Amino acid sequence: MELKILKDKKILFISVQTFNYEKAIADKLRSLGAEVDYYDERPTNSIFVKGIIRLRRSLYQNTINKYYNRILAQIVDGNYDYLFVIKGEVIPAFFLEEFRKRNLKCEFIFYTWDSFNNNPHGQSILKYFDKKFTFDNFDANTFNLSFRPLFFIDEYDELNGAKSEVIKQDLLFLGTAHSDRYKISSEAVGWCNENNLKAYAYYFMPSRLVFIFKSIFDPSFKGFEYRKLSFSSLSILDIIALYKQSSVILDVNHPGQKGLTMRTFEALGAGKKLITTNPDIKKYLFYNEKNIFIIDRKNIVLEKSFFETPFVPINEELRNAMSLTGWLKMLFVETKENYWIANIK
Numbered sequence: 001m002e003l004k005i006l007k008d009k010k011i012l013f014i015s016v017q018t019f020n021y022e023k024a025i026a027d028k029l030r031s032l033g034a035e036v037d038y039y040d041e042r043p044t045n046s047i048f049v050k051g052i053i054r055l056r057r058s059l060y061q062n063t064i065n066k067y068y069n070r071i072l073a074q075i076v077d078g079n080y081d082y083l084f085v086i087k088g089e090v091i092p093a094f095f096l097e098e099f100r101k102r103n104l105k106c107e108f109i110f111y112t113w114d115s116f117n118n119n120p121h122g123q124s125i126l127k128y129f130d131k132k133f134t135f136d137n138f139d140a141n142t143f144n145l146s147f148r149p150l151f152f153i154d155e156y157d158e159l160n161g162a163k164s165e166v167i168k169q170d171l172l173f174l175g176t177a178h179s180d181r182y183k184i185s186s187e188a189v190g191w192c193n194e195n196n197l198k199a200y201a202y203y204f205m206p207s208r209l210v211f212i213f214k215s216i217f218d219p220s221f222k223g224f225e226y227r228k229l230s231f232s233s234l235s236i237l238d239i240i241a242l243y244k245q246s247s248v249i250l251d252v253n254h255p256g257q258k259g260l261t262m263r264t265f266e267a268l269g270a271g272k273k274l275i276t277t278n279p280d281i282k283k284y285l286f287y288n289e290k291n292i293f294i295i296d297r298k299n300i301v302l303e304k305s306f307f308e309t310p311f312v313p314i315n316e317e318l319r320n321a322m323s324l325t326g327w328l329k330m331l332f333v334e335t336k337e338n339y340w341i342a343n344i345k
Contacts, residue, residue, distance in 0.1 A: 002329075002333070003032050003325065003328065003329055003332070003333060004032075004033070005332070005333055006029065006032045006033055006034040006332060006333075007032065007033030007034070008033060008034075008035070009033075009034045009035070009081040009082060010034070010035045010037075010078065010079060010080045010081050010082070011029060011034050011035065011036045011037070011080065011081065011082045011083075011084055012037050012039075012075060012078060012080045012082070012083050012084070012099075013025070013026055013029070013036050013037065013038045013039070013084045013086075014038075014039050014040075014041050014083070014084070014085045014086070014091060015038070015040070015041055015084075015085070015086035015087065016040070016041045016042060016086065016087050016089055017040055017042075017045055018113075019233060020236065021153070021262070022038065022040075022086065024153045024154075024324065025086075025324065025328070026038045028153075028154075028324050028325065028328060029328065032328070037075065037078070037080075039071055041085070041086075041087060041088075041089055041090055041091055042089070042090060043063055043064060043066075043067040047206055053089065053090055057090065057121070061092075064090050064092060065092060065094070068091070068092055068094075068095040071095070072095065072098055072099070076102075078102070078103065079103065080103045080106045081105070081106060081107065082106060082107050082108075082109060082332070083096075083099060083103070083106055083107070083108045083109065084109045084111075084331075085108075085109070085110050085111070085129075086111050086112070086113065087111075087112050087113065087114055087119060087122060088110060088112065088119070088121060088122035088125050089114075089119055089121055089122065090121065091125065093124075093125060093128070096108070096125060096128040097128070100128070107130050107131065108128060108129040108130045108131070109129065109130065109131045109133075109331055109332065110122075110125075110126065110129040110131065110132045110133065111133045111134070111135075111148070111331060112133070112134050112135065112136075112139075113135045113150060113259070113262075114257075115136050115138075115139055115256065115257050115258075115259065116139050116142075116143065117256060118256065118257075123143060126143065126145070131146065131331065132145045132146060133145060133146045133147070133148040133330075133331060134146075134147065134148070134259070135147075135148065135149055135150050135259040135260070136257065136258055136259035137258060137259065137280070137283070138258050138259075139259075140341075146341075147340050147341055148327065148330050148331065148340060149259065149260050149265070149284070149322075149340060150259075150260060150261070150262050150264070150265050150327070151262075151265055151322060151323055151324045151326065151327035152262075152265040152266045152268070152269030152270070152322060152323060152324065153236075153266075153324050154323075154324065155236055155240050156240075156243070156265075156266045156269040156270040157269055157270075157319075157323060159240065159243055159244065159269075159270035159271060159272075160269060160270055160271040160313075160319075161271055161313070162244075162271075166245070167198075167245060167246065167247055168198065168200075168245040168246070169198050169199060169200045169242070169245055169246040169247070170192060170197040170198050170199060170246075170247050170248060170307050171188060171189070171192050171197060171198070171199040171200070171246070171247070171248050171249075171250055171275070171307075172199070172200055172201075172242055172243070172246035172248070172249050172250065173185040173188070173189070173199075173200070173201040173202065173249075173250040173252070174201075174202045174204075174234065174239060174242065174249075174263070175202075175203065175204065175252065175263070176203075176204045176205070176206075177203040177204065177205050177224065177229060178254065180252070180255065180297060181203075181252045182203065182224050184252050184277060184295075184297055184300060185201050185203075185250060185252060186201070187300040188250055188275070188295075188300060188302065189201055191300065191302050192302075195302075195304050197304070197307060200242070200246075201228070201250075202230060202234065202242075203228055203229050203230065204229075204230055204231075204232075204233050204234070205229045205230070205231055206231070243266075243267075243270050243272060246272065247272070247273065247307060248272065248273045248274070248275055248306070248307060249263065249266075249267035249272050249273070249274050249275070250274075250275045250276075251263045251264055251267065251274060251275065251276040251277070251278070252276075252277050252297070253276065253277055253278040255297065258278070258280050260278060260280070260281060260284070261278070264276060264278070264281065265322055268286060268291065268292075268314065268322065269319070269322060269323065271311050271313070272311065273291050273292070273293070273306070273307075273311050274291060274292045274293070275292075275293045275294075275295060275302070275306070276292065276293075276294055276295070277294075277295055277296075277297040278294070279294050281294065282294070285318060285343045286314055286318055286322065288312055288314075290309060290311075290312045291311055291312055291314075293306045321339055321340075
């Protein structure tokens with residue numbers, strides 16, 4: 001059974017906005033013939049609202065409820081085949097219950113790319129879903145969910161095997177400023193400078209207010225140089241341009257998460273070598289020490305020889321499984337034993 005099963009199917013897709021990945025997912029579903037109605041999971045995406053939701057959602061619950069009642073009013077004649085929810089940060093139980101009453105034959109699919117330690121509300125709504133997936137193998141085992149890592153979108157696939165431009169960066173780091181990312185990436189950049197390698201780091205911060213708050217209350221931001229921050233996120237075209245000019249991508253996962261980052265899949269999907277702080281990557285079928293170098297986040301040790309050898313291509317079956325299309329196939333179509341569990345080392 002292939003993804004042609006999605007042709008002419010109606011999908012209600014509810015997801016938090018995350019660097020336009022939700023748009024890429026919706027567009028891919030539409031390209032496969034599905035009719036997709038997308039709604040942001042949050043009523044708004046202001047920094048203030050995001051903070052309230054994470055710290056004291058109860059203060060904002062009335063607004064959340066009104067928002068989901070509006071959605072119910074707008075989709076009254078939907079007759080959907082699938083409800084697809086990513087993260088489940090605020091979606092209320094009453095909405096899921098009412099939607100089920102109206103769409104008795106609809107399949108409910110849940111996916112989270114955050115751990116339940118960071119998003120306990122997602123755990124509380126699992127009982128409403130027919131299929132439940134997480135990117136985190138620990139959460140999969142703990143909460144009896146299907147394990148499905150993340151993916152790379154088509155733009156990175158197009159970089160794989162393409163003729164390289166003139167390399168401007170031996171090492172590239174792109175990421176939101178949080179936890180110990182600045183310390184680790186700064187040490188890696190310093191090591192590159194000492195070893196005649198070129199490195200570039202881009203730190204994104206959602207707002208100046210968030211930076212001020214973190215500077216006061218987050219010890220990991222002590223010493224973070226304000227001038228190195230950017231308050232506008234890079235577009236996918238900007239990122240692709242930087243990837244084209246880089247040999248190795250640095251990935252610094254959040255210390256509280258074991259699941260592999262999107263950056264991991266984007267780098268490997270683009271045919272770029274990867275340096276990562278996540279030792280769990282050794283468990284995955286695509287792990288190859290010629291492509292992936294693991295560092296201890298508390299003791300950064302790099303080897304110049306890693307920068308001097310080419311990327312070893314990943315076989316096509318595995319690359320396809322790592323792609324956005326492969327990810328959707330796992331969520332919407334597959335009924336056999338989970339590929340990632342069956343093959344994980």
